[in-house]
Amino acid sequence: AQSVAQPEDQVNVAEGNPLTVKCTYSVSGNPYLFWYVQYPNRGLQFLLKYITGDNLVKGSYGFEAEFNKSQTSFHLKKPSALVSDSALYFCAVILSDAGGYNKLIFGAGTRLAVHP
């Protein structure tokens, strides 16, 4: 069965330091990979996605993610964290040959806390 794992419930980072939020996936076939962010009492906001091509994907708010097929990972990164980046981050996956539509499978989420 397809699944997504976010091994860290919470990541703590000092403002200005680089951040990494980890994600690994388990699917058969070629995955489409996504990162979404959720602020309190708000819906999910799309950050970035990997479909094909360059393994390093750049997205909104200075975030980027690196697709690593051999390690089945899609870690989210940012060179310099901001306090305003504090939120809940979700990794999600679909299958590229899933019959023509996107049924997103989400990880459990990682809470990012950026301290001043």
Add this chain to the structure above:
Amino acid sequence: GAGVSQTPSNKVTEKGKYVELRCDPISGHTALYWYRQSLGQGPEFLIYFQGTGAADDSGLPNDRFFAVRPEGSVSTLKIQRTERGDSAVYLCASSLSGQETQYFGPGTRLLVL
């Protein structure tokens, strides 16, 4: 442009009651999805519409849950005989087509007492 909107933002009901949750997708988006997010978990797929028809309802937990999209735009998720375990945030998303990025609404927080 306007994003996905959902009403109500919060709904409190009593066990056994019927509720309806509404989703208004981004204009022109043919694909619409419902997800349910329980506390401390990631969203879980419920149902997918392409146009007016439910193309995949495999995520609906039981026959108390039903959704419609009669004109291919607004969708309503209906829950009969609500149970305390139905308490969650219900998220709606839409995309330009079935293969495009999904954009989510703010959700409806349902509390069943």
